[in-house]
Amino acid sequence: MVVNSQTNSVAQLSHRIVAGLGAVLVPLSIVGGVLSPVYVSGSLAAETPRTQSSQPENPFIQQAEKLQSEGKLKDAIALWQQVLQQAQTTHDRSTQKIALLGLGNAHKELKEYPLALSYYDRAKSLMEADSNPEELGRLWAALGFTYRDAGQLDQALPALQKSLGFKQQVRDRLGEGVILRSIGRLYEQRRNYQDAIAYYQRSLDVFVALKDLKWQGFAWNGLGRSYSAMGQHNPAIEAFQKSLQLVRQQKDVQGEADILTSIGMTFNEAGQPAKAVEYLQPAVVLHRSLKSRVEEARVLVQLGSANHSLGKNEIAIEQLNRGLALSEEIGNSAIRVNALTNLGIFYLNTGNPQKALTLFETGLQEAKKQKNLAQEQNLMSQLGVLYSQLGEHLKAIEYMQGSRERAKQLGDQSVEALELNNLGTIYYGLGQYRLALEHHFQSLELARKLGNRQIEGVNLGSIGIIYRATGNYEKAIQYAEDCLKIARELNNPIEETTTLLDLGLAYRRVDLAKSTPYFQQALELAEKINHIGLAGKARGNLATNYFDQRNYQQAAILFQKSVEIAVKTRDLREQGVALTNLGHSLFRLKQYPAAEKALQDSIAIWEIQRAELNRTDSKSSDRYKISLFERQRISYRLLQQVLVADQRPEMALETAERGRARALIELVARKHQGKNALEIAPPTIEQMKQTAKALNATLVSYSLISDDLNDGPKPEYGDAYVYIWVVSPEGVVTFRQSDIRPLWQNEKLKLNDLVLGSRQLLGARGRSGIKVVAVNTPERDSEDVLKALHQILIKPIQAQLPEDENASVIIIPQGFLFTIPFAALQDEQDRSLIEKHTLLTAPSIQALDLTLALKKSVPSTTNAIVVGNPAMPKVQVADGTTEVLDSLPGAEAEAKAIAQVLNTQPLIGAQARKSEVLKRLPKASIIHFATHGLLDDLYQREFPGAIALAPDQPQQVNDGLLTTDEMLNENFSLSADLVVLSACDTGRGRITGDGVVGLSRSLIAAGVPSVVVSLWAVSDNSTSDLMRSFYRNLQSLKPTPGTVTNLNYKAQALRRAMLETKQKYPAPYHWAAFTLVGRGF
Template sequence: MSQLRSMVRMRKADRMAEERRWAEAYTLYREAAVNFSDRLLSAACWQDAAVAAGQLARYSDEAECGRFSLSLLHGMKRNTPLVRRTRIRALLALAEALYRTGDLTSGEQVVRQVFGLVARNDSDFTADCFHRLGQCQLLQGEIGGALTAFARAAETARTSGTGLELAQELLSLGITANTVGDGPTARDCAAEAERLARASTDADRVRLLASSLRLQGLVLRRERRLQEAVSKGREALSLMSGAARPHDPGLAQIREGLALSLVFCGEPTQMSEAVELLTRTHTEAAERGDAIVMTSAAVNLANAHALMDAMDEALAWAERAAHTARGGQGPSFVAVALLTLGTVLHVRGEHADAEGHLLEAVTLWERVRATTRSEREHIDLLGEQAQVYRALQRCRVARHDTDGALEAAERVRGLLLEQRLLVTQSSGADTTAPAPASPVARTAQQLSELATRHNTVALVYSLLGPARPSVTSGATTAYIWVISPSGTRRHHAVDLSDTGSAIPGAVSAPGAPADETFTDAPDTRGIPFGQVADGGERAPAAEPPESRLLRALSQGAAVPAVTERDSRPLADPDRSYLTDADLRLLADAFLRPVEEDLQAAGTRRLVVVPDGSLHYVPFNALPLKDNTPLVDRYTVALAPSVRLQPTGRQGTVPVTVAPSEALVVGNPDPPAEPLLPGLSTPVLPALPAAEREARAIAELYDAPALLGARATRQAVLDRLPYARFAHFATHALPGEDTLRIPGALCLSPSAPADPAGAADSGAGGPYLRADDIQPLDLSGCQLVVLSACRTGWGRLSPEGNLGLARTFLAEGVDCVVVSLWPVDDTATARLMTAFHQHLAAGATTGEALRHAVRETRRRHTRPVDWAGFTLLGSPDVRLAREPRS
């Protein structure tokens, strides 16, 4: 009888779930699960109870039910489709419960366990797995991983899901795209999701329609079309208020989005309305135990009150955010809340207390970073930690501790690169020796000793956003430290409020370290897969937004001009080139304040440690007060940190280069396949001047050049490990941020009959990428010249500019020459030929680049033709041609 009663309860619970009466369904599923004697039926009921608990936002109950289901399935010998699907659904419910309660690492581990069960071949669960993975990565700050996961989820849903399932994935993709500033993708995702929702007759269409309007509001807010954003937010809130159950987390997200749009408007009545909405969001989140939304709402309330100069209320909410986050949400949540608390205390003038909380946040981020499993995760966490160090810099400067601020600025720069170099330097020695020590923090005095030892003057830059909570984006202040060989350290603070609008696109590129201090609550999934009855209309767009996003990021469009060594500019073409006026503006902001310190330093060796978008500033070309370019008087090298400044170890003894040790590549045939599967093949014109450049350079060293069809990926990889220097005169695909592609050099496709052609197929193709370089030991290679377009571009991070050049440096190359924008084929050939002629005559790399730039400037007066190349690493490398026998 008990078995029959349990069956009746389960059927009734199924009806309640179909009617969205989740509270009743949850109770009935639990009662049935407890009384079923059959383990599989009991496990299925516990799994259904977990889903119902998730719909009720009772995440602790969801986790409990999921674990009950999995415990019953554990060890079950039968592996029928029902057992498998019940286990998968229980794991997905447990993953959601874990990430919603703050255990993000465990949540991601559970999702990856499901991937192993699904093997990405079960369309019923593949999109759901990608979605859950994207959620976990998004909450951990792994934006690139989240974007990729959501794009894959959308692709799967478009192929095999219903219309509303596709709409849900498009919304998740759009929200994530909006966080990296890809407004067109976010807008298109929202528009298609809205169309799908309006075409559906399913009850859940209202929720997705409201979510699509919320996303449109996010895009409009980023574009500063604030009143339109408010209008979309009000419409979304009106829809959800009539359709959502009490304490619905989706309703909370829409309410919080509207509140932030109102805050950004800045009008007193709208600010008051925003505070009321955020307070209600916090209250309801507290009632349902949603600590993530509680923390987010409290952070935003603290910032909103700070904007209104209600600093007591701001402090109270910041303290509440920290208290909530400390309630078991994991160290990263606590660190974010402590950053808000430290910022509010700093604005109040309580700098010592602020510094204490910020240092606690630093410790928490260090604890999180100690568990990193990959370079990508390490870099993501460094980016989060860097925000705390920026706030700490402001606190210490306010306390007149500029040395302490310098130490904070340096603390997270180049850590992973330094570790890689330590490993590289030790790998050629005794393999039984202990592993090299991890990088350690340096005091300001130790940083000065490095400058003294290398006889350099170091310029260390740090870009900071607004000192107080703000709705504005971008850097408003630059800190500059001048570290002289004499050991003196000078600090300068520069106001950038009148500079940003005039900075060219090559400098104001994505990656500025300072952004809005407000946060949107993380996106949650309102409709689990398999619960949508009516999919609605699904008329696909001419090109789905997820496909266009991946294609665009491949840099695969046609080149803008046949004379450029580029496949596609990343910035607005009208703002990609620097004029004399642009250079003067940049010099006024970043060179003029320190010019007297440079003159007093007594050395012509200058190391620049840039920050954020300053990696794209052509420091060589910045004019001094007398309008002389900096490169005319100083040998300039860029470094990711003071600790990693050039050592000068090649400064006296030239490195002899045999003909077989000179790798020169020029004008390869265009690739016949895309950089990534499914993306377009780049359309690349021939580069005749690049071929002349390669021939001239190879002749200087009596070396053969890899030209045209001979310049294949395999041919390059065969010679690169033995090269003393490598010079690439070719097209390049610039590094980018979202998919974390650190750039690629375009090489020739292998001939079909070429046995080496198999090596060119697959992941590498006719491109030289970071993955090809990382396994190589390049410690014997002194110089790599990337004579192509935008080879100095990449993802900006505390680790430096994560482009292809950094990969060469990490594998032991002493000096890399890169470009900052699309370069002209003819002018570049002249500059590079002159550069190698001076090297062959005995000049160092720094001196050779100085002379080559000066000579090129005489014939090509526009800065775009001579200012684009910069030197990373050592300016002291000397090369010598092997004597002819």
Template sequence: MFIDFRTWLIVLSISFLWVYPSQSQSISSADALFVQSKYDEAYQAYHAVAETYFSNNQLDEYVGCHLKMAECLISRGKVDAGIQSAESTIQFIHKNVSDTVTWTAHARMVVGNGYLHIGRNDLAIEQLLLAEPSLVDGTLELAECFENIGIAYWNNGNQYLALQYHEKALSIRNKQKAADVLLGDSNNNIGLVRLKDQPLQSIIYFNRALTFYESDLEANRRKIALCYANIAFASAELSNYQDALQYLDKMEAIWATIHQGDHANKAFVISSRGRIYEMKGEFDQALVYQQQALKMYLNLHGEKHPDVANTYFLIGQVYQEKSDYKMAAESYQQSIYANLFDQEEVDLYSLPVIENYYNADILLSSLQAKAKALEAYHFEKTLKLRDINGALSAYILCDQLINEIRQTRINEADKLRLSVIAADVNENGISISKYLSENTFRKKHYLELAFEFAERSKAAVLLSAINDTKAKHFAGIPDSELAIEDSLKTEIDYLEQMLLQEISDEDRLAFKEKLFDYQLSLREFVKELEINYPQYYSLKYNTELASVSELQAELQADQLVLSYFVGADKLYVFSISQNKYELLEVAKGEKFENKVLGMRNAIKYRMQDSFEPISSELYGLLIPKFSSQVKEITIFPDGILSTVPFESLVSETSPTTRYLIQDVAINYDYSATLYLQKRGSFINNGKALLIAPVAFSTSFGMSDLPATKEEVREIKYLFDGNQMGVETIVDDNANEMNFKKKLESGYKYLHLATHGVVDESNPSLSRIFLAPRGDEDGSLYCGEIYNLKINADLVSLSACETGLGKISKGEGVIGLSRALKYAGAQNLMVSLWTVNDQSTSDLMISFYKNHLIHSTSSGFTRDLQKAKLEMLNSEKYSMPYYWAPFVLVGK
């Protein structure tokens, strides 16, 4: 999957800065020239007025003119000169102007805008965030700053954050009854953020912006033109290509009246036509337009510029569609080096250093596309190792760059979106590594590389979050500091929950504004931690992954690891034992996902006749042959495989049905890296806490669980009999307040016998039900669990569907179990579907009885296997429906 940058340059051109108050007719004339895009004339006009101000010792006014001159340079395309001019003005401000803070903020906004124009979003954000605190709250200047921050965040892939900043800017402008042009800017930028995922919704915002701009046709010609382009792209997303081309005609007509000769806006129209013709499948015409646009961009910018890099990339895409893979790869290579401002291309196979780039996302797209082109060139044309090695090297660089980009993504939704791209990179990396392991003399090297690609595809966002938590602990950050972070996260969670409820538009706006403020405070707080505690920063961004040899060193002779990667057409199975490592490639066949879902449903709805043939077929696909010595298998699932219990796979159907659980114990984890992470970072009290609300409000639509009271009573007896401390909270006492208070003591075992619900569309609404109390309804939401501190060796959720959630490509299941893992649970026992109350109770009691017989053991896997086998061999609960859903995440 390529990142789509068809709209990336539009938003850059629509950034407008603070307009300094006119104090004379001359300034008014200069402002008018600036609005009319006559930047050279405006520059001269501001310069003349500035000289007069300086002669009269009106230094504030002199500074204002100089900053407008810098804006003229930036708008004219002389960005470096404009940035340098604004930075020189900052030095003048500090030496000569009384209101240093305010004027410096305005100068930083000019510098930030300059960096936006050349795609240096990281530097733009840095300057704009420095400016923001010095601007007066609720003013149009602050709204302008927020808008530009939103633009920069959108450019670097932080869509959620960008939308927040644009909505905040629009809110301020509405309250201030801002000019139509400013309201148009906000609506336009909100439309841009929504364009890719919600093109119809984006057109509504673009048309709204157009209405605002058309209130002054002459003054807003440039913005109207850009709005036409945005509507064109939204129309193209909806396959309305003729409408898209007509809007580009309108845009081109406006630029013809404004710009004489070559201009970046004219080149953009030409390139946009090429992109739309490519979408139509008219590749020859598309190539003509892209090459015309490239020629104009090169005349304007030279070889090093984001516009040039983007156009080379688009040319490469056309060649790729035409199956001219060599020309495609060469175009992508030119795109890569046009995006690097201090490196030069040697040949097609030269590799860049991933540093000093204009735009990370364009660079990632170009590297990924080059890899695909070289891969196709190898298999369809040359069969030369140089080409396939070149593809693999490009994928390795993609992986490196993704790690860097991930550190700039702030919201989890944007991180997960990047994981989808990473999964595509990793699949191709695995495939090529396996191919090279079979066709070169470096088999071990390439197999280890394949495992590394697979490992990077697993729960990278979760691993990063857990690393962040551990880094805070080991970096010695005081509890008082962490308490501030906890309070901010608690308030953010509350506001996010409220925004998911049915509330009035007025309340929704108020909650959004509060959420924006709290999230901004949290980001600033974390940034301060990174500065003040260097060890925290170092540990937080540690991306070292577990290797095959490290995993093998931890395995016993009777243990096996099976790690899965579900590709588009193939299934990759990594089989790792103490002394052996194999990578198997299996064709998924038709309707693989449907078969997995069918197996799950057949168990869940007790359709044994349908279940056995599907389960047997999946056993053949998923489980490689293993030694009879193996007694325990650890599964690292991927995608939809996270929703089924491998224990229930049928290994034999005659003379009787035999399940995998009858041969080996099974446990699960998110990745090898998380599996091997050191346990016991926090101290617990060695006791057990058992919780059972028993009765549930009818408003929840949940049945009472009378067997859970007996369940916790029996489990308590088991712990008492082994002289281990245990506490129970049942009935009305099993409420949220008591639960959170008890957690402060840090229990070794945490057992919740209650209902749980997973919301796959909104994972943050997934919840565990406790007893209501006062204004608490008893819902412990997923977002709240993330903010808990759980030091338990084992958390058992004797509840419904607590192991499920939203499946995210490259991340696995997003739900309650993930939240508990993040909160510190070392091992988890969760369920994959709703199970009979009494059978659940019996299994849990049996599990703890098995475990406490050898309470010195640190593992839980074989204790759960024994409990399941007892049920399987019973007359009443032998069907997989009863014993299969409970799975152990951990050891």
């Protein structure tokens, strides 16, 4: 199976999630909160009411107006005050009105809006008494503009409406047009774009009738901005082109530069970056010639955005950095934040999320400092995108909801619709398809209400992808086709190309041959618009089709081209994916050296990406690495296949170990040894042999290998082989493999079905009595399933296992193999594996080796802590409801019995408060929890796992839970030599490429070398018996405190306990659930 850009669930919608935030990076019209270029704001001088009167010969008035025009506002105010006092003395009402207007205008220019309004109000009293509509028209305009500039938009609108009435009354057509345009701009500021367009159009009709070219240009510009904000890019560009034509007729170079900028930004937002560059390039030249450094910086950022969209990343990064440097040089915060945001998107898109995170956070701090709500909103949205791609879905939701709230505060329903779309995308990534569809349909409804066809199309595409993911291909195709219509209507080639890819992916599931034309169309369009990134994706999907048709030669040619493009665009993520696919194709062609090189190069890229994450705190770094490795693990498995096919199984084991539990290993090393990831090299074969010798143990490492399960024309991918390596204490390495394809071919079963079936047939259930989900394992009973698993996993290596039943056999599973009760697997003579061997489990050989460095002496039991049946907390479960966990009386009896063996007092009921337990944990040498262990049934938890303790505040939801989050904290460290989790399913968790993410992993990360967990919750009686037997045997087998003579006494104690329990309760359900994770001493 090859990897493509649509494989990962979040990546499937990545083009949708960025489309509204600037897949083509972020347009300044959103980021900076800027409604218009300088050209438009310069035109506002005509909005200021004139002070001339019928007394132009008054030299003081003329001098005051001259001072004001020269910007000497304080001097002008002083002179206006003199004029006003003289006019009041002489009772000259006309001059009083002129002076009051002059004072209002001067204070308005000084942004002293309350003073300006007070002078206008005084002028209004005189004018209303005189009932002069011409004067009142000017006065109400002044009041409206001042309210608007002061941010009091609700007061500004009625003032301008009154001015409009007076302008129409005196037939002042130019004044009428100016006020109509000003009302349009006011509606634009309020993000009511439909009303804005209506008023801009009315003003345009007036200016056309007057043949006033300058004001026609202003009106067309306002129409362009409003259409653009509604996502109606075609009419926006048409309006801007009209405005450009008019400013060129007037030889207005500044206006030309600004309109070129607006057109370029609109093409950028419309998914036409090549056209954007065509307009932005001359714009930046004009701004530079005009020495307009602010606009030059603004346009450089936009150019960088467009060139990044085209895949011209070397040019893009140079332009973005120049824009950032210039914005810092001139001290323009808004443009600086815009540049930081676009640089962040650049690094996120090219595979450097850590650098993107730093840039986004820096930008957000600056936006908050400047109280720029629009920029805050956008950066929170970008952080949501980033965390979504990193798999940090809860953080992503938090940021997207914050962005949506700010959009509401801004009154920007278009952005609110986008954030609803983005939230839907994140819920899709979480696998919560119902919630995802709810958000997308809400966004779709709002977009249609606003008439925003762009956002409507984005949602249609996203909904189609969700239907494709859920197997409803008919609806997926229907929604994608609707999206395609809108993309073509809006002339958005990027969205059109992306949707063609979506259609190809949907048809691939129905009819492989039908998908190829869509990928070919997408490739032709991407090449036509010179979009390197989308061309690479189209080429990759075509190559995947060739691969699935078993035309590996043609697939390899196209994947090689994808590698070259990804190198050219500096896109590490796409480069790694393309190299993986190339390696897979070359493997199929039996070109093993070339395949190995491609896969090694791919893995080198993945490891560079993971190393970047070490700059964050250990808990965040751990999460990101786990998420990242989910998308990367196929490269490691393919390389194992190549090396095995090339007769180098020992190197394949090194590769398997290189890709196993790396995040956990780096976390343990960082927390307890102060080492970084680059200092923790994967182990060599010789080092693995040394580990086996040091532990005097036989290491058994498993690897699941995916492949085509069918021989027919249509591929069906799944786990096809199990690779098994055995490393003996003497340093002998043996390799075997099990071919499990017959399971599928003969019974339509996959190995995971058999594993889940084993749990079902064993009767595994939680202490609350909830059974595991039933799995179809036709005509098999529990013994049959256990024997089948033994045949696959144990029989091939049976001869390599030790004859001594007390010798350690340490099993290193992979994926869902962690959930297998290895102790219960049966051979042909009906003997369980535990009868013949002493078993342990470990996440990886290197993780096992790290536990050797944690503690080596045998602990005393005087510091034991035993917790049983705490007063149960109230928790929020998966569906969002709250409930109090069931009491566990059997666990209480168990804890009391164990406490007697360990010579300590148990913490029962309210005594087991979380705060009390946390206070005692650091000094404890043995810790025993007999309580609920919660997995993925908690509401919206990023990683599963919590131990239920008594709450300190019983009414508070989730109070009393000791979570994996807390245990992964850098300051959480335990000195315990052994922790026992005698609770529900404590050995399970979320299965990831890094292993089982759950309670045992978090405890190992906290410094515990040995953890006993259960794969299911056993009945109270058998659990109590097994645990008492375990601790009695532990006491009798342990060496003298302070020494280590028996390297396996913990595992031997657990084995004896299991065998003793088996005699009383023969069914594996009662005794096979428990396993020791870590080292045996």
